[in-house]
Each structure stands twice: as C-alpha cells, then as structure tokens.
Amino acid sequence: MKHLAALNKYFVKYKWRFLLGMLFTAISIVFSVFQPILVRQIFDLLEQNLKNYRMLSDTDLKTVFRSGFTKTLAFYGLSILGLALLSGFFMFLQRQTLIVMSRYIEYDLKNEIFQQYQRLDLTFFKMNRTGDMMSRITEDVSRVRMYVGPALMYATRTVIMMVMIIWLMWEVNPRLTLYTLSPLPLLALTIYFVNAVIHKKSERIQSQLSNITSVAQENYSGIRVIKSYVQEAPSAVHFERASEDYKKSSISLAKTDALYQPAMALMIGLSVILTIFIGGMQVIGGNITIGNLAEFVLYVNMLTFPFFSIGWVASMIQRAAASQQRINEFLDEKPRISDAPDAKAITLKGEVHFSNVSFIYEHTGIQALRNFELTIKPGQKVAIIGRTGSGKTTLAQLLIRMYDPQQGRILIDGTDIRDMKLSSLRNQISYVPQDVFLFSDTISNNIRFGEPAADEAAVHQAARQASVEKDILQFPEGFSTMVGERGVTLSGGQKQRVSIARALIRNPNIMVFDDCLSAVDARTEKEIIGNLYAYLEHKTAIIITHRIFSLFAFDKIIVLDEGGMAESGTHEELLSQNGYYAELYARQQTGEEESVNGSFS
C-alpha cells in the first residue's frame, strides 16, 4: 500500500475534482437510500388501510377511498422515480469527476514515465527488455488508473452506502440486521478469492499473449529470411505452439469466469431468503411491519453490490500497488549520465582531446578502450580505422557522452565534457551513427529532425551534399515521401545518405561519421567525399571507417586495435610503417583493381 502513496501528489493536484466526486457520490447515495423508505411507507399504508377499505360497504365511499389511494400511490411512485433520477444524475456527475480525474492522472503518469525514459542513459536500455519497458507505460499505468478511478470510486460508494444502510437497518431492528448481513462478508471473501484466481490466470494469459506477439513480430520482420530458407511450415508450427498455450489458459479463465456470476447470485439469494424468513417471523411476532420487511429486502439488494466491490476493490488495490511499486522503482532510477550541478553551456570551437581514456561496458564487462590518447586540433580531419570490435564506435559514443569513461577524461577546447551541459555538447556535435534509424515520417522531416526550424531549401541543400537529393526527387512525392513501416522502403545506401543529410543540416563545428558509407557504391562514395571535403573545411571531423579513403587528405589517421592505438600518422607515414594500415591499403588496392578488371573483362 505504501507504494501507492506516490500517487498522492496527483490527488492534491486534482483535489477539487476529487472532493466534488466524493460529494456527488454521497448525494447520489442519499437519494438512493431514501427509496426503500418510501417503499416501506407504501407497504405500511396499504396494510393499515386495506382492512378498513375491505370493510366498507358503501360503494360511493369505496370509490372516494380508492381514488384517494390511487393518488397517494401515484405520488409515492413518482417520488421514487424522482429520487431514482436524482440519484442517477449525481452518479453521472460522480463518474464525470472521478473517472475523468483518473484519466488525467493516467495521462500525467504516462508522460512522467516517458520523460524518465528520455532521461535515462543507454546502459539502462541495454539492461532492460523492450517488452518490460513497454508494459510499464501501458499495463502498469492502466492498473494504477483502475485504482485512482473505479476502485476508489467504488470504495467510496461502498463505505458511504454501507454506513447509511446499516444505520437505517439497525434503527429498525438490530437482530434482523445481523441475520440478513451475515452471508455478505462471505460474498466479499468469495469475490476476493475468485478475483485472485482470475488475476493469476489473466497474468499468465498476458505473458502468453506477449509471447505470441513477439513470435509474430519476429516472423514479420524476418519474413524475407523465412521465405528464402523455405521455413514457413516450421515457423507456423512454432506460432501454433505459442497459440495453443494461450488457448488453454483462456479456456481455463473462461471456466472460472463462468462460476463467478452464479456464485454471486447464490449469495445474494441466500441473503434475501434469510431476510424474508427471519423478517417474516418478526412481522408475525409484531416486532416490525410488513413495510419494514420490504424495506429490508431492498436494502439487502442494495448492499450486495458494495459487498461485492469490497473483494473487487481489494484485489484491484493489490494489483495497483504491485504496478506502482514497479513504476516507483523505475522513476527512482538515476540516470548515470546527467548534467553536473554547475554544468556550463559552451560554444565549441573543435579541439578534442582524449586523455588516457579507458572504458568497460559495465553490463558485459567488455573492455572497449584502453589508455587511449588522442589530440585533434580545431578544423583537423581524423580517420579512425581498425578491425571490427576494436572500439571505434565506443570512441564516438564517449565523445557525445552516451557513456562516461571509468578512467581518463575527454576534453573539448580544454573543458572536460562532464562539466558541459549535455544538451549544449550534443547540439554542437553532429553524429552519424553506424546503424541508421529513420522515423515513420516524411524524408524532409527526417532530415530536419535535429533542426526543426530548417526550411525546405536547407533540407534540399543537405540532401544534395549527402548525394541523395536526386534519389529523393525520383520518388513520386519527392521530399514528402513517407518512410518507415507504412511508407517507401529506402535502400540501405539511401538510408545512410538521408542520415548523413540529417547530420549536415545542423552545421556544427564538430562532426563524427561512424562507418556511414558502407552501403553506398564507390562512385557515390567518391561524390559524397568530394562534397564533404568542402563542407568540412573549417570543421573538426572524425571519420570512422573500415575502408581507406585515399582521396581524403586526413591530418591524422589512427589505427585502433583492441581498444588501444596501434598506429598513428598521415597516410604516407602509415604506409612507410608497413603495419595494419599498409596491409589494408595493399589489400584494398588489389581488391579495387580486381573489381575494375572484372567489370571490364
């Protein structure tokens, strides 16, 4: 329960809705508990006057008596109808305030969770499964909403209604009250336990459902591989197995559900029979009137729902508390990468210095960088080359503070990047990642993603510099073409170039290209490098690559090996060192010659 205290701030925020909701609930209940009192009065009136009426012999007098009686009955009938309407109206207002409040809280909570996702660093995302993260913002929040909305509303109704009705019943006859109420706690307990079973089964169904979803999702994404390896039938069997488990659990839940309503009806019936039996004896004994008996039967009927809700509300609160505990743990998670208290926003010129940097990926223990040293002067172009897994991407990730090194410092213009505001640092470094990600939006909006104010001309220019403008203009809708799931599928090379355009449009002083030309052909690569040469003239640029761009006059080329610097120098210097670079260059030259010879032979 203590976990739910975290939601109190929302009750304070929506205190007027909350208090009004409580008031409407109380008014609606007052109007409904008055109805049995009127029924009692009608019954008592009938009992007292029918005897006299039957004894009358004068037909004229009988007619007058009957018409007076009809009017009284009509008056009572209309009064009951009026009370029912008023009670219904306030119930409507109660839902309009309390349930609407719960929707507002749900909205706020989802936003709070989403903002926390955005604050957290990459290590968190590596250590948690996407499914778990998704369920926090959907499943857990909707369970918490059930507590702040319906559960709270029914709990309030139950308490007010029980207090008022039991008090009214007690006033009439305490013994009969105790007898008639005796089966109801049993009803509450039964509902509670049945709910617990239903909850357990629903949880299993939920996890089987997410398993089915993942199987289906993986099949959709991998459909090309499945088809080309003719694995449709085994995939279908795999899906069927997951589906079978889900079916079995659903049928079992349906059976439990089927027991639910009859069990309730049995308990209610038991209460009514007890009321009529014991109440009837009390009427015969002259302790209560027949009107009281009718009033009691109605009260018992009115009480069954509140008693039923006790069990339901209790299990709802339990579920909400478990969900809120998960949400609290998540919201308390501190991002490892955040602004230092005195972090400054600095305009970067472009001097980059890696000072004795070592870095280990904590969750795997892999050491990606070891005592790495590198100084890049403003405006210099540096290539980072190395075998796969040698730490090139890690270097770029550390520069934009996706992670902080465990040892050493990274300085830009002499300031440790940990003393800079994160937004200022990342805004002034354009990073083209190795794995391209385009949003389900237009190409134009994908390019201006980091620069939303950029106009169409700037978007076109960036696309031109990334040598993708011609490709885009060939699409029927040009730059307005939708990409992503429901849009056009761009080729790997086109995606890479759109991703480059996205980085270029921001026009910062420092740029990092992480192996972002791997999917373009040699001619386009040459064209882009030509464009970049002019574009990067006064900028600091780090170009991570597998291939040697001999056309690009790098100020420095670094060869990384197992996280450390293996070779460093200019193209000529490295060739004369006869190491990995020289070997790679020789291999590349032969490869290129072979491919050229091949294409012309």
Ligand SMILES: Nc1ncnc2c1ncn2[C@@H]1O[C@H](COP(=O)(O)OP(=O)(O)OP(=O)(O)O)[C@@H](O)[C@H]1O
């Ligand atoms: N997010 C991560 N979590 C754990 N280990 C990682 C992570 N990213 C990379 N590594 C590991 O760190 C080492 C360096 O990886 P990195 O991606 O920096 O290499 P790279 O030189 O960029 O490789 P490639 O050329 O294949 O992209 C590798 O052993 C890799 O397995």
